[in-house]
Amino acid sequence: MSREGLWLGSKIFKDESKLQPDYIPKSLPHREEQLKLLREYFRHFLANPGSIFVRVILVGDVGTGKTAVARKFGESIDGLRTRGGATIKYSYVNCHANRSFFSILQKMGRDLGLNVPRRGYSSEELLYMIWSHLKNSEKYMVVTIDEADYVATGRDNALYNLTRLSEVAGDTVHRISLMFVFRDLKTLMLEPSIQSTLQHNVVRFYPYTSEQLADILWRRVLEEGALHESAVSDEVIEMIAELVGYDKGGRGDARLALELLYRAGKYAESEDRASILPEDVRRAYSDIMPFPREVLQNLKLEEKLLLLALARLLQRKKFVSEVPMGLLEMEYYEVCEEYGVPPKRHTTVWEYVQNLKRMGVVTAKKSGRGQRGKTTLIGLPAIPLQALERELLSMIRDDLRRSRQP
Ligand SMILES: Nc1ncnc2c1ncn2[C@@H]1O[C@H](COP(=O)(O)OP(=O)(O)OP(=O)(O)O)[C@@H](O)[C@H]1O
Ligand SMILES: [Mg+2]
Numbered sequence: 001m002s003r004e005g006l007w008l009g010s011k012i013f014k015d016e017s018k019l020q021p022d023y024i025p026k027s028l029p030h031r032e033e034q035l036k037l038l039r040e041y042f043r044h045f046l047a048n049p050g051s052i053f054v055r056v057i058l059v060g061d062v063g064t065g066k067t068a069v070a071r072k073f074g075e076s077i078d079g080l081r082t083r084g085g086a087t088i089k090y091s092y093v094n095c096h097a098n099r100s101f102f103s104i105l106q107k108m109g110r111d112l113g114l115n116v117p118r119r120g121y122s123s124e125e126l127l128y129m130i131w132s133h134l135k136n137s138e139k140y141m142v143v144t145i146d147e148a149d150y151v152a153t154g155r156d157n158a159l160y161n162l163t164r165l166s167e168v169a170g171d172t173v174h175r176i177s178l179m180f181v182f183r184d185l186k187t188l189m190l191e192p193s194i195q196s197t198l199q200h201n202v203v204r205f206y207p208y209t210s211e212q213l214a215d216i217l218w219r220r221v222l223e224e225g226a227l228h229e230s231a232v233s234d235e236v237i238e239m240i241a242e243l244v245g246y247d248k249g250g251r252g253d254a255r256l257a258l259e260l261l262y263r264a265g266k267y268a269e270s271e272d273r274a275s276i277l278p279e280d281v282r283r284a285y286s287d288i289m290p291f292p293r294e295v296l297q298n299l300k301l302e303e304k305l306l307l308l309a310l311a312r313l314l315q316r317k318k319f320v321s322e323v324p325m326g327l328l329e330m331e332y333y334e335v336c337e338e339y340g341v342p343p344k345r346h347t348t349v350w351e352y353v354q355n356l357k358r359m360g361v362v363t364a365k366k367s368g369r370g371q372r373g374k375t376t377l378i379g380l381p382a383i384p385l386q387a388l389e390r391e392l393l394s395m396i397r398d399d400l401r402r403s404r405q406p
Contacts, residue, residue, distance in 0.1 A: 012273075013228070055163060057202050074090035074092060077142060114133055140176070145180045209245050213245055214240075242381065260284045285381065305339065306353070361383070
């Protein structure tokens with residue numbers, strides 16, 4: 001077999017595991033404030049464990065880094081020895097997987113290395129077992145109660161019990177402090193008693209902007225070595241960052257951004273290429289968020305022709321994600337000629353672009369560095385081009401047939 005035949009490594013990925021959702025990177029850019037706040041809230045507990053019962057809540061939308069920050073903080077304190085000779089233990093509980101007070105306690109017990117009974121015990125007995133262990137071994141615990149939304153309304157009052165854990169355990173020494181993670185506090189409508197205990201220490205997580213996402217993605221490539229640097233381009237990272245960035249109308253969700261990079265990489269890999277192209281990003285994005293066909297169907301004939309021109313142009317220029325307006329117009333004139341449709345003037349074409357932008361079909365922005373003069377760059381990031389072209393061709397044919405019928 002040739003040397004090449006023996007090569008089993010990927011031309012795209014250096015270490016795929018570093019793009020998996022549960023992977024915690026070395027650094028969490030743009031979350032320094034949140035980590036700092038956590039350290040402040042827990043400072044006194046960590047210096048004088050037992051003296052206070054800390055309850056912090058972490059709140060924010062999907063993929064804004066709540067779990068990553070909580071785990072990062074947990075890692076940094078796990079095993080810590082205090083001056084008084086006590087040890088801090090960190091435990092992570094996900095309420096999606098552990099939906100009762102009992103199973104939350106089970107997970108905490110397992111993280112302490114206890115031989116936790118599966119059944120035949122009550123929650124109180126289990127808590128007593130954990131508490132005694134902490135006491136006898138001079139340990140204190142910090143626990144993340146992640147995705148606490150799932151137990152906010154449970155019948156067994158899991159959340160209520162957790163918020164007053166020391167009381168339930170019947171001790172004045174606060175052996176355990178907690179971090180609760182919520183996605184949405186407003187629609188949860190927590191009981192007033194829970195709310196008032198929790199509202200003091202809040203760490204908020206805001207959706208990421210496109211600039212922040214580009215930073216996060218580049219660090220996964222350069223700092224973490226998830227992908228070969230040469231497999232990724234500014235063009236591709238920008239495209240993902242702008243599709244997901246909150247400031248660009250996206251969700252601001254870092255998990256989605258990382259998944260897009262991963263899927264795009266998989267498409268490139270499946271075609272045995274050594275680099276990711278804009279089209280890979282389009283395919284990845286439409287796998288997750290398919291573009292509504294009706295939106296295309298309801299476009300004016302001229303808008304469809306313009307879109308066809310853009311799709312063709314971007315397929316030829318496959319390394320870039322955007323083309324200058326002037327070039328698009330030239331292509332549009334050609335398409336109009338092909339179909340025997342009189343082309344619209346510049347100002348009207350410009351209105352079409354604005355309309356397509358409003359509907360989320362195209363992007364349009366002023367050119368920045370590296371372009372001669374100022375021009376507008378038009379992109380089409382959310383729909384795979386080949387499929388779009390096919391779709392448009394048949395729609396245009398139908399439109400023309402209908403308009404030419406007597
Ligand atoms: N600031 C960041 N830097 C690097 N990676 C990040 C950052 N924020 C989030 N991530 C990554 O994005 C993904 C989603 O983050 P995380 O799981 O922490 O979100 P979350 O807020 O807990 O979302 P959910 O509400 O859906 O549970 C993870 O893979 C995480 O590693
Ligand atoms: Mg999470």
